[in-house]
Amino acid sequence: MSNPYQPIPATILETHDETPNIRTFKLKPEREIPFLAGQFVELTVPGHGEAPFTPSSSHFKRDTFDMTIMKVGRATSALFDLRPGDRVGARGPFGQRYPLEKFEGKDIYIVGGGVGLAPLRALFLALVHEIDKYKRVFLRYGARTPADIVYKHLLPEWQKIPKVDIDLSVDVSDEKWMKKVGVVTCLMDEIPCDEKSSIAVVCGPPIMMKFVNQKLLDAGFQGSNIYLSMETNMSCGVGQCRHCRLGPYLTCKDGPVLTWDQIKNIENPFA
Amino acid sequence: MGDYLLSKSNVHQWLSKLLARYAVFVPIQVEKQTHWHLLEPQDLETEPDAITPAQRRIRASEPVKSFMFQPRRQVASFPDPLMPEPPTPRLLLGIKNCDLIPLKVHDKILGEGEFEDPFYLAQRKNTLLVVADCPEPEKSCFCNLLGLTPYAMEGGDAVLSVVDGNWLLSVNESGKGLIDAAPELFKELREGSSEFARRDEQRHAALVTLNMTNAKPWNPDLAGAVAARLGDTAFWNKHAETCVECFGCLMGCPTCYCFLLYDQAKGAGVERTRTWDACYEAAYARVGGGANPRAEFIKRFANRFSCKFSAFKTDHGMYACSGCGRCFKACMGKIDIRKVLGEL
Numbered sequence: 001m002s003n004p005y006q007p008i009p010a011t012i013l014e015t016h017d018e019t020p021n022i023r024t025f026k027l028k029p030e031r032e033i034p035f036l037a038g039q040f041v042e043l044t045v046p047g048h049g050e051a052p053f054t055p056s057s058s059h060f061k062r063d064t065f066d067m068t069i070m071k072v073g074r075a076t077s078a079l080f081d082l083r084p085g086d087r088v089g090a091r092g093p094f095g096q097r098y099p100l101e102k103f104e105g106k107d108i109y110i111v112g113g114g115v116g117l118a119p120l121r122a123l124f125l126a127l128v129h130e131i132d133k134y135k136r137v138f139l140r141y142g143a144r145t146p147a148d149i150v151y152k153h154l155l156p157e158w159q160k161i162p163k164v165d166i167d168l169s170v171d172v173s174d175e176k177w178m179k180k181v182g183v184v185t186c187l188m189d190e191i192p193c194d195e196k197s198s199i200a201v202v203c204g205p206p207i208m209m210k211f212v213n214q215k216l217l218d219a220g221f222q223g224s225n226i227y228l229s230m231e232t233n234m235s236c237g238v239g240q241c242r243h244c245r246l247g248p249y250l251t252c253k254d255g256p257v258l259t260w261d262q263i264k265n266i267e268n269p270f271a
Numbered sequence: 272m273g274d275y276l277l278s279k280s281n282v283h284q285w286l287s288k289l290l291a292r293y294a295v296f297v298p299i300q301v302e303k304q305t306h307w308h309l310l311e312p313q314d315l316e317t318e319p320d321a322i323t324p325a326q327r328r329i330r331a332s333e334p335v336k337s338f339m340f341q342p343r344r345q346v347a348s349f350p351d352p353l354m355p356e357p358p359t360p361r362l363l364l365g366i367k368n369c370d371l372i373p374l375k376v377h378d379k380i381l382g383e384g385e386f387e388d389p390f391y392l393a394q395r396k397n398t399l400l401v402v403a404d405c406p407e408p409e410k411s412c413f414c415n416l417l418g419l420t421p422y423a424m425e426g427g428d429a430v431l432s433v434v435d436g437n438w439l440l441s442v443n444e445s446g447k448g449l450i451d452a453a454p455e456l457f458k459e460l461r462e463g464s465s466e467f468a469r470r471d472e473q474r475h476a477a478l479v480t481l482n483m484t485n486a487k488p489w490n491p492d493l494a495g496a497v498a499a500r501l502g503d504t505a506f507w508n509k510h511a512e513t514c515v516e517c518f519g520c521l522m523g524c525p526t527c528y529c530f531l532l533y534d535q536a537k538g539a540g541v542e543r544t545r546t547w548d549a550c551y552e553a554a555y556a557r558v559g560g561g562a563n564p565r566a567e568f569i570k571r572f573a574n575r576f577s578c579k580f581s582a583f584k585t586d587h588g589m590y591a592c593s594g595c596g597r598c599f600k601a602c603m604g605k606i607d608i609r610k611v612l613g614e615l
Contacts, residue, residue: 003354004386005346005532005543046349047536050543051559073559089349089541206562233558235532238386241548242529243556245574246564248582267502271564 004238007044007089014084018150022115024068029090032062036097037122038257042237044089048078052234054119060129068118094237095256098123104133107193111212112141113184113204117150119229120203128161139166142184146170146177188215195220203229210270213260223261230255272447275457276466277438283315288453293362298325305331326365326403326433330595334525335370339394340377346390347543355393365403368423369414369595373525379587380528402427406473408481411596413609415481416489422474432470439466489612494584496615497576504569510611511572513604518549520598526591550575
């Protein structure tokens with residue numbers, strides 16, 4: 001019998017600073033962690049605790065995986081002190097994957113805010129890996145300032161992929177910024193896909209999720225087609241400890257991605 | 272497997288035989304409370320008359336879950352992995368139905384499904400359970416309101432009824448070892464034996480007592496009623512008025528299974544510990560970035576009722592409560608769960 005609380009060692013192969021406080025870690029686990037886009041992994045920073053993160057690399061390559069992480073608390077601060085060659089712990093995958101079979105033949109409208117683009121990148125890479133299965137992939141991404149944009153070096157390459165359409169905004173621009181200025185919903189005034197049948201996928205800070213979700217509903221998206229990454233206190237990862245309870249769901253087991261139809265009756269789900 | 276009678280004069284001899292096979296825990300009375308006690312051979316000499324009366328008392332103060340789902344235990348280590356060591360065979364002689372039912376809750380969460388807890392299962396599988404009838408329910412008991420009985424209808428390895436000081440044991444196949452330890456001490460009972468009638472009278476009397484203490488049934492759709500009231504802050508505020516957030520109700524609860532995992536550096540490695548947690552704790556649902564969906568205590572108070580009487584019923588077909596009354600007995604604010612639920 002396996003022990004669900006036991007992490008396996010994973011070595012940090014390399015790191016890449018995305019912004020002053022967001023870093024991508026490339027990890028090589030001792031054994032492959034067979035995640036699919038949408039699922040998450042509990043990352044142990046030895047001696048400092050554990051926190052849940054969704055891999056941000058493609059599930060088509062799993063001998064290593066990336067995690068893009070913001071320095072925000074005790075465990076992540078300690079993680080930022082680690083260097084290539086250091087070891088962390090990982091256990092998973094946990095939670096539910098995106099039901100990609102339901103996305104086939106449809107437009108996929110992805111909206112990310114800040115470091116929320118990290119888990120969406122795993123989905124984006126899974127989609128473009130088999131781009132022929134999908135109609136088009138839209139990515140709308142907002143960050144606080146141009147310096148806060150993650151994957152700056154990758155975005156120009158992604159834009160070249162056929163059937164992919166990317167647009168960006170920042171809350172506060174600098175002199176070099178040529179795109180829109182405003183919160184990410186300013187990119188959503190015109191949604192160039194069929195709202196009735198298209199899939200929307202959203203991840204970002206709670207307040208951003210709330211307004212993006214409302215904008216999607218106003219535009220005519222179906223609640224069952226809006227996929228939202230819910231941020232709760234996922235601790236055990238295996239549906240036991242109950243810290244992540246959200247209405248009738250345990251987000252670590254039933255989520256972390258839930259549709260609007262699933263959570264619409266929960267009081268203040270974006271609290 | 273069968274029904275057996277152990278006369279009062281043979282009880283201690285049987286217990287001494289059991290000690291050779293198991294670590295035997297029995298309830299004993301300490302002042303006004305009943306507590307679990309690891310039976311030692313000398314107890315059979317020094318306290319010969321204490322064991323049988325304690326079997327008739329209500330459940331011990333400590334919930335039985337503590338034997339399988341310990342309040343604190345190491346569950347992982349890093350980088351070298353930890354797996355459970357084979358536990359010593361144990362016998363809990365005299366748990367009550369209000370502690371047996373909660374083990375079903377733990378079985379569902381920790382013992383079934385995609386992720387099983389090897390530490391819980393190792394202890395659970397190595398522990399024999401003898402479920403004693405509860406002929407003298409107290410004012411704090413309310414198993415009847417949950418549709419439960421003060422005796423086991425199913426489950427456990429044997430059922431014990433103390434009748435006129437003698438021990439009547441109904442043993443399942445899994446409890447065969449209890450009789451095999453000393454078969455010469457038992458008389459097998461045939462259907463229609465007078466002991467069964469005495470046992471049934473005793474059980475009926477206990478039910479009558481419970482039905483008098485807790486006469487008004489709860490809303491038959493309790494799960495729906497709790498869910499409908501979840502946002503009614505005034506209702507929960509009224510009932511939470513005297514709560515001092517000591518978490519006594521949660522720590523004493525035989526069904527609560529929330530836990531916290533935390534890591535501590537040990538030498539060059541790390542030890543991961545699991546400890547019971549309390550959903551009343553302010554930081555319980557708080558996320559790394561600081562957001563907290565239940566920052567106000569009243570939301571946490573309502574969440575406890577929603578979890579036990581609505582969500583668990585919906586997800587698993589049973590309430591996460593067995594009516595043991597420990598929450599009420601532990602409460603410094605004298606909050607009676609029966610009063611809260613009785614108003615729904």
